[in-house]
Amino acid sequence: MSDQPLLEQKIPVGISACLTGQKVRYNGGHKQSRYCLNVLDDCFEYETFCPEVAIGLGIPRDPIRLVGMEGEHPQARGTTDPELDVTDDLLRVGRDFAERHRHLRGFILMKGSPSCGMERVKVYHPNGVPHHADQGVFVRALRECYPELPLEEEARMNDAVLRENFIARVFAYDDWKRSVEPDPSYHAVLQFHSRQKYLLMAHHYEGYRELGRYLAEAHDQPLDAVLKHYLSRFMEHMRHKATRKSHTNVLMHIMGYLKRDIDSECKQELLAAIEQYRQEHVHLVVPLTLLKHYVKRHGNDYIREQTYLDPHPYELGLRNYI
Known part of the structure; x- marks a missing residue:
């Protein structure tokens, strides 16, 4: 990439601290991402966070893992000390982070982490045998408190379609943040939908039709309800992969x-x-x-x-x- 930024004002995006080279992992290491730092850095202003450090776990530290039965929310417990249970602590910092970072347009996560993994994180049976897979505890809190926030794992961005999907969602959400939130109105929502219409159609045709019908009748509803419903559904539909x-x-x-x-x-x-x-x-x-x-x-x-x-x-x- 060139030395000149691609945007006059970079987009604020959260990122797992280890992906920026910070030595915050359980073994004192990092997982620095060249793509995030050498390419996306021209567009994104990163705000780093490590939920495990935020709850007071040391560096290095005994690792934690997800433990539980299928069909229930897993707990984050110590690998060598099963009595260590940091589930509530991770949920607390996740909810607090979501509340204090409503300005973010996305979050790039560390694959496989019991706190930051977005999906397919190993969940162990209480007897110690890998049992099934789930999301990390910090991610669970993020999704509960900030469901519209685009999330993606750094490793999954090796897939060109997933990479483009995530970045398109970040830029679309940034458009909403800049054009609708500062001075919300029915007109602002209609203008946003008008220019995002074909991007939305590429991601989810039924979602494009659904939101078109919704906005045709939305003037009879309170503005706050329209803003919340439209954004929630728009970002949900944008998660579909364009084909x-x-x-x-x-x-x-x-x-x-x-x-x-x-x-x-x-x-x-x-x-x-x-x-x-x-x-x-x-x-x-x-x-x-x-x-x-x-x-x-x-x-x-x-x-x-x-x-x-x-x-x-x-x-x-x-x-x-x-």
């Missing part, structure tokens, strides 16, 4: 705004690029670059303002791999 099929659908919808303004040769060129993408011969950046070219020349203000066309900085190259 080649859903991207193709959106590309065709946007192309529909250009049909009267581009000639037959250009139209066939664009259709061919979209079809190559659908058949997995090229990545999304190929038809999208061509489409953006024609939108810039022939599109109207409504279609030019769609965040789908540029949901995150082009320099990140996220759509070069999906």
Whole structure:
């Protein structure tokens, strides 16, 4: 990446402290992420946190693990000292963190951690045998108290689709924070939905239809209720992974705004690029670059303002791999 930041004002994002190179792990080590520090650092202003250190566990320390039966919330207990139970402490710092960090737009988590793991964290039977999997205790508190906050594990961002999904959610949530929350109104929500419409369609078509119907009747409801419901459902729908099929659908919808303004040769060129993408011969950046070219020349203000066309900085190259 260049030495110049991609954004005038970086987006505040939480991150497990060990991923930034802080030696806070149980063994006194770290899990520094080159991608987070060398690439996303141009966009994100990190706020580091280690819930295990926050509750007073030392460095180094005896490790903890999740213990419990399937169907119940697991407890965070000491590995060498099963009598050590820090579950309530981790829940407390998680709830406190969520309450004090409503300005964050996302959180990048450490895979497999009994506190910070987002999913597939080993849960042990009380007899010591690995039994099933669950989420970390700190993450459980985050999700309970701040469900709209985009979460992702650093290791899962090796998957190009998951990586683009998370970063798109962070930027969409940042749009809400900047454009709706400072001066909330029905109009502000409608404007947000208008420019996010095709991005939402790419992630979840039924969610796009649901929120469209909801907003058509929302003026009869209290504004606070509309804000809460819309944001909750929007961020939930955005968690769905966009697919080649859903991207193709959106590309065709946007192309529909250009049909009267581009000639037959250009139209066939664009259709061919979209079809190559659908058949997995090229990545999304190929038809999208061509489409953006024609939108810039022939599109109207409504279609030019769609965040789908540029949901995150082009320099990140996220759509070069999906």
